[in-house]
Every structure is written in C-alpha cells, then in structure tokens.
Amino acid sequence: MKRFIIVGAGQAGLQVAESLRRGGFDGEVLLVGEEASLPYQRPPLSKKYLLGEVEAPRLLFRPADHYAKLGIACHLGVPVAKLDKENRIVYLADGAELCYDRLALTTGARVRELTVPGAGDPRVCYLRGLNDAENLRVRLSQARRVAIIGGGFIGLEVAAIARGLGCEVAVLETQSRVLQRVVAPVVSDFFARIHRERGVNIQLAQQVSAIDATPDALTIITADGSSVVADLIVAGIGVLPNIELARASGLLCDGGIVVDEFARTSDPSIVSAGDCTMHRNLLYPRPHRIESVQNAVDQAKVAAGTLLDHPVAYAQVPWFWSDQYDFKLQMTGISTGYDELVLRGEPEKGAFSVFYYADERLIAADSINRPAEHMVSRKLIATPGGCYPKAQLADTAIDLKTIF
Amino acid sequence: MPKITFIDLDGQQHVTDVAIGLSVMEGAIANGVPGILAICGGSCACSTCHAYVDDAWAGVVGAPNEIEDATLELANDRKPLSRLTCQIVVTPELDGLVIHVAKND
Numbered sequence: 001m002k003r004f005i006i007v008g009a010g011q012a013g014l015q016v017a018e019s020l021r022r023g024g025f026d027g028e029v030l031l032v033g034e035e036a037s038l039p040y041q042r043p044p045l046s047k048k049y050l051l052g053e054v055e056a057p058r059l060l061f062r063p064a065d066h067y068a069k070l071g072i073a074c075h076l077g078v079p080v081a082k083l084d085k086e087n088r089i090v091y092l093a094d095g096a097e098l099c100y101d102r103l104a105l106t107t108g109a110r111v112r113e114l115t116v117p118g119a120g121d122p123r124v125c126y127l128r129g130l131n132d133a134e135n136l137r138v139r140l141s142q143a144r145r146v147a148i149i150g151g152g153f154i155g156l157e158v159a160a161i162a163r164g165l166g167c168e169v170a171v172l173e174t175q176s177r178v179l180q181r182v183v184a185p186v187v188s189d190f191f192a193r194i195h196r197e198r199g200v201n202i203q204l205a206q207q208v209s210a211i212d213a214t215p216d217a218l219t220i221i222t223a224d225g226s227s228v229v230a231d232l233i234v235a236g237i238g239v240l241p242n243i244e245l246a247r248a249s250g251l252l253c254d255g256g257i258v259v260d261e262f263a264r265t266s267d268p269s270i271v272s273a274g275d276c277t278m279h280r281n282l283l284y285p286r287p288h289r290i291e292s293v294q295n296a297v298d299q300a301k302v303a304a305g306t307l308l309d310h311p312v313a314y315a316q317v318p319w320f321w322s323d324q325y326d327f328k329l330q331m332t333g334i335s336t337g338y339d340e341l342v343l344r345g346e347p348e349k350g351a352f353s354v355f356y357y358a359d360e361r362l363i364a365a366d367s368i369n370r371p372a373e374h375m376v377s378r379k380l381i382a383t384p385g386g387c388y389p390k391a392q393l394a395d396t397a398i399d400l401k402t403i404f
Numbered sequence: 405m406p407k408i409t410f411i412d413l414d415g416q417q418h419v420t421d422v423a424i425g426l427s428v429m430e431g432a433i434a435n436g437v438p439g440i441l442a443i444c445g446g447s448c449a450c451s452t453c454h455a456y457v458d459d460a461w462a463g464v465v466g467a468p469n470e471i472e473d474a475t476l477e478l479a480n481d482r483k484p485l486s487r488l489t490c491q492i493v494v495t496p497e498l499d500g501l502v503i504h505v506a507k508n509d
Contacts, residue, residue, distance in 0.1 A: 015443075044445065044447075058430065061433070066436050069436060319449075372477070375475065
C-alpha cells in the first residue's frame with residue numbers, strides 16, 4: 001500500500017489530507033504536526049478567541065473522530081528532525097522513522113521575533129499559534145497599558161481587541177503609515193483614523209531601539225529618543241516561512257519552498273503548499289509567497305491533485321480579510337505595482353472600496369464594509385481582460401453587478 | 405439540545421444534537437456531515453458551508469444579513485432559501501430544523 005505523508009498539520013496540511021481522500025486515494029495518509037493540537041483555525045486567534053468569545057475546542061476544524069473515519073493518521077506534538085529525500089524517509093524528533101512514497105510539506109510560517117535589547121522579557125508576546133493566543137489572552141486580561149510593535153494586520157487586530165477590553169493602547173509602526181506593505185494610502189489613513197478615534201495612540205515612523213524591562217513596567221525606547229510605557233508588549237512584525245527542513249534536505253528554497261504551478265518542489269516525490277511556499281500562480285508573471293487562508297486551501301488542493309497524478313495548475317485570485325472593531329476589510333488580487341487608484345464611496349462614511357489598476361487593467365480591490373463589492377471584485381479580477389471603465393466603478397449609483 | 409437534521413447530497417439523513425449558541429455549521433462539522441466544508445472557519449468569507457433551509461423552516465430561520473447575502477453570491481446554485489450555515493445560530497426555536505446541504509467545493 002502506498003503511503004503519503006503530510007508534514008505540517010495546519011489548514012494546508014488538513015486540506016491536502018482531505019483532498020487526497022476526496023480524490024479517491026486509498027493508501028495510507030499520515031499527518032505530522034509539531035503542535036499538539038488537532039488542526040485548528042488561526043484567524044479567530046487575533047479576533048474572537050482573543051476577545052474571549054470562543055474557546056479552543058470550537059477552533060478545531062474537525063472533531064477527533066473525523067480523522068479516524070477518513071483514515072488520516074495523526075502524529076501530533078512531534079517536530080520533524082530530518083528529511084532524507086533520497087531514501088524517502090521522514091525522521092521525527094522522538095526517534096520514529098517514517099517511509100513515504102510521496103510527501104507534502106505544509107510547514108507554514110512562524111513569527112519574526114524582535115531582536116532589540118530587552119525583547120526576551122516574557123511580557124513581550126507574539127501571536128501565531130494557539131499557545132501564543134492562550135498566553136496573550138491571559139496577559140491581556142491583566143494588563144492596563146498595551147504597546148503593540150507593528151502596524152500590520154496582527155498589530156491592528158490586537159489593538160482593536162485590547163481597546164475593546166478597556167486597555168490603553170499604543171501602536172508603533174516603523175513605516176510612515178499602517179498596513180503600508182499591502183494597501184493604498186487611502187486605506188492606511190482610514191484604519192489609522194478609526195483606531196485613533198477609538199483612543200489608540202498610533203505612532204508612525206517609529207523605530208524601536210530597546211525595551212527597558214523592570215518588574216513594574218516595560219519601557220519602549222525609540223530611535224528618536226521618545227518612550228512608551230506599557231505592562232504588555234505585543235510584537236506583530238511579520239512572519240518567516242518554515243523552510244529549514246526543506247532546505248536542509250536539499251530542496252530548492254528562495255524566500256520560501258520553491259514550487260511550480262502544480263505545487264511541485266524540486267523533488268518529483270515532494271509537493272508543498274501554503275504560507276511556506278514561493279509559488280507560481282498562473283495569473284501572475286512572477287512567483288510570490290502569500291500568507292492566507294485562501295492560498296493555504298486552494299494551493300493544498302492543487303498539491304493533492306499532483307500527488308494523485310491529476311495535476312491542475314494553480315490559477316486563483318487571492319483574497320484576504322481582516323476584522324477590526326465593526327469594520328470588515330476584504331481584499332482581493334495583489335495590488336503590488338499598481339499605477340492608478342479608483343475610489344468608490346466615501347471613507348468618511350465608513351464604507352468604501354478602492355480599485356487598483358496597472359496598465360489600465362484592474363488587478364486588486366479593497367473593500368471596507370462593502371461585502372457585495374468585494375464579491376463582485378473577485379469575479380471581475382478573475383475574468384481575463386479586466387479593463388473595466390473606471391468612471392462606472394467610481395459611481396456608487398451604478399450597481400457593480402451590472403458592469404459585467 | 406435542539407435536534408437538527410441534515411440531508412446530504414446523496415439524500416442521506418444525519419440527525420444531530422447541536423448545543424444552543426453554536427452555529428448550524430459547527431453542528432454539521434462536529435457530526436461529520438458530508439458537504440459542509442467551512443474552509444474559512446465561520447467568518448462569513450467563503451460560502452463553503454452553503455445549504456438550503458427546508459421550506460417548512462423558512463419563516464423561523466429568517467433571511468441573511470447584508471454580509472451573508474453578499475457572500476452567498478460566491479455559492480453554487482443559490483436559491484431563495486440559501487443560507488450560510490455558519491451564520492445561523494442555534495436557538496431553542498430551531499429544534500427540529502431540517503437543512504439540505506448544497507454542492508460545496
């Protein structure tokens with residue numbers, strides 16, 4: 001009997017396993033994960049879970065007996081020590097040796113850690129996994145002043161939750177605007193404004209140079225000599241792809257595990273999917289790495305197809321979302337390289353969309369509390385051609401659904 | 405606990421007990437109902453927990469809100485009684501509810 005092993009029991013890993021079964025694979029499926037928990041949802045960790053609205057068992061994707069029913073054997077709580085791709089063996093840290101016929105690497109990403117002096121204090125927290133979220137939830141309930149380093153999605157979502165819990169909140173961002181890497185200035189300005197209106201002290205262009213930790217408080221010292229005092233620091237400064245296992249085994253890596261549009265790595269027996277991959281998507285000219293639920297799921301389906309010898313090329317429009325206070329930001333496409341913006345609606349009224357064009361083609365859209373426009377945008381961007389009249393997109397009197 | 409019956413695409417019935425306060429989607433997932441995928445985990449972002457409320461229950465369950473209505477645009481075979489099951493919270497009034505699973509992929 002054939003044995004397929006999946007290393008990494010997150011959203012992508014689970015999806016590979018389920019897609020293998022749905023695709024009719026009747027061999028062995030082993031799902032190996034470093035974390036002790038069965039696969040769980042990460043997005044609520046910075047939202048409802050942190051707020052205390054849901055508990056950990058509700059985050060599980062599937063109940064425990066589901067895995068047995070589907071014939072998915074889970075090896076959880078054990079890191080992989082080594083991958084020998086020549087002999088097709090996965091070595092676990094507990095000494096187990098697992099042979100495979102084919103392998104999927106869905107190893108995800110981990111938080112980038114602060115390296116400034118004082119960053120090792122236990123009151124400096126991160127948010128990626130369930131353990132992080134449990135720790136942060138307890139500490140947030142005891143904190144009065146919270147400082148967040150990084151004005152990205154994690155930082156701003158945590159800021160919104162901390163304000164909701166009644167904490168004093170400061171956000172320190174190194175760039176000149178929040179969410180700079182992913183959205184246009186009009187969207188950055190909107191989010192900075194809604195946080196400031198709710199009492200968050202947003203400080204832009206602030207470089208953290210040290211953290212002075214005393215038993216009573218943490219003082220963040222910035223490069224311009226100013227300081228922010230807090231009981232708790234949350235750093236959300238990005239993630240790093242988990243590629244060490246792949247690289248040590250000799251697989252090609254370049255800012256991620258390099259895969260083609262069929263999720264194939266440089267080894268014919270190994271596929272990879274999710275946050276850890278530098279991948280080809282046929283809709284884009286260059287490879288990229290994306291941290292998202294959509295990519296984890298859709299690329300995992302491609303990877304499973306390749307494992308089953310039914311290759312289907314990856315060509316999906318990316319989408320993302322973020323919840324902050326009562327605002328839902330929904331994004332689709334990749335806006336990098338845009339040369340023109342079209343605004344639909346009024347940011348002052350708290351609901352609008354921004355359309356990104358490059359060379360007259362619609363490439364991305366961000367919608368704030370405009371779910372219908374987001375859904376239409378996903379379809380518009382997925383349709384080849386993409387030269388939609390800007391005047392119509394900007395005119396809120398015209399129903400977007402009538403444009404195509 | 406309220407009883408909720410799911411009828412899957414093969415016509416098979418799955419009678420489940422779902423705690424008050426959970427979503428109908430969570431009830432389906434916990435009981436391994438085939439066809440309810442819920443890849444976004446109940447964030448009303450993906451439409452893969454799409455199902456049809458049984459005719460007899462239409463008035464009790466009610467209509468989707470604006471976000472759900474928009475998200476349903478992504479669903480296959482949307483019909484008048486389409487709902488995203490992640491957005492239906494189980495209440496005592498829903499005891500006996502019948503849900504027909506839609507084609508999700």
